[in-house]
């Protein structure tokens with residue numbers, strides 16, 4: 413249960429003001445000292461912590477290299493190649509069109525990152541992470557998409573100072589706040605909507621597992637993209653009326669996709685913006701899946717207020733997206749999504765508490781977090797009208 417406004421992120425005041433700060437300063441001086449670092453790396457009781465910290469810092473330094481190894485594996489379709497079973501390094505290098513020594517460099521790097529593994533006979537096979545990628549082709553699309561993000565992050569200081577514009581991501585997501593007000597052109601819509609439609613496979617089932625829809629009659633998915641989330645909902649809830657609302661060119665693509673899936677009669681697609689004017693009434697559930705984090709507070713609030721006005725008393729609003737401050741996945745919301753949205757030029761990742769506060773301000777009550785299977789990918793808050 414998330415109780416808006418009832419908790420604070422700052423812990424209780426220390427019992428001895430000043431004592432904690434003095435201890436932290438001493439600790440930081442010690443940890444910063446190369447002599448202490450060397451001693452701690454050898455002393456039996458601190459050795460493990462010292463090695464763990466050395467490794468953690470090294471991984472942060474090398475993160476881009478690891479990501480590029482993954483990118484090369486995806487570009488070469490290495491995991492697809494190993495799908496049917498292990499292969500020798502020579503065969504793999506030949507199939508990838510690489511000289512044997514460079515092929516081996518890639519294979520060793522991928523094995524060190526647990527994407528593939530080397531068998532005792534010298535052949536290489538898929539490991540858990542490589543196999544998981546095969547089962548989720550949209551992750552490979554995201555990895556390819558990251559080329560754009562990393563180009564925007566080439567000078568993160570300039571990006572933070574607002575001196576790096578225009579960014580590639582701002583043009584890729586033309587609806588971003590501060591972006592063009594011209595109608596979104598069909599070509600850019602096709603690019604981002606396709607990426608979203610593919611990656612919806614990672615979250616739709618998790619969100620629907622957690623979303624209480626019993627007794628509801630009509631669900632409207634606002635910012636519903638090409639309708640993949642609604643297609644999942646349609647199959648699970650045969651009696652639920654379904655509506656999708658998105659910008660006109662996206663709603664049109666949704667109509668075409670849903671018709672091709674035989675769901676043309678189940679889902680009504682509405683092409684309009686959710687930022688100017690009211691949302692159509694009639695739905696007793698509104699879902700916002702990966703929508704609120706795209707928008708700055710003023711636009712997010714306008715959207716939540718519009719959802720509140722469109723719902724009947726007793727209606728339910730659901731927000732599903734990655735949150736800031738997710739336990740065990742803090743860098744996903746705060747570092748990855750934070751910098752992604754910074755490059756996009758719009759929105760921010762919000763914690764459950766920040767979203768709850770926005771929901772209360774917009775007039776909602778009974779705010780609850782519903783547990784999802786993989787909170788790293790999407791968490792779910794519901795709120796009552």
Ligand SMILES: CC(C)=CCC/C(C)=C/CC/C(C)=C/C=C/C(C)=C/C=C/C=C(C)/C=C/C=C(C)/C=C/C=C(C)/C=C/CC(C)(C)O
Nearest residue numbers: 540544548551554555585611614702703705706752756789
């Ligand atoms: C006995 C056996 C067989 C095994 C025992 C061991 C065991 C249990 C192994 C587990 C194997 C397993 C099931 C692994 C599963 C792994 C999975 C499902 C991994 C999933 C990974 C998902 C990833 C990496 C997702 C990445 C998503 C990204 C990068 C999303 C980016 C989203 C963006 C950019 C969205 C943009 C939209 C905007 C603009 C923010 O609104």
Ligand SMILES: C[S@@+](CC[C@H](N)C(=O)[O-])C[C@H]1O[C@@H](n2cnc3c(N)ncnc32)[C@H](O)[C@@H]1O
Nearest residue numbers: 587608612635636637658659685686687701702
């Ligand atoms: C990140 S995508 C998420 C799409 C889909 N809900 C999903 O999770 O796959 C955000 C969606 O919001 C839509 N959107 C953005 N601004 C909008 C606006 N002002 N009015 C209507 N839809 C908008 C975009 O066109 C896009 O389809």
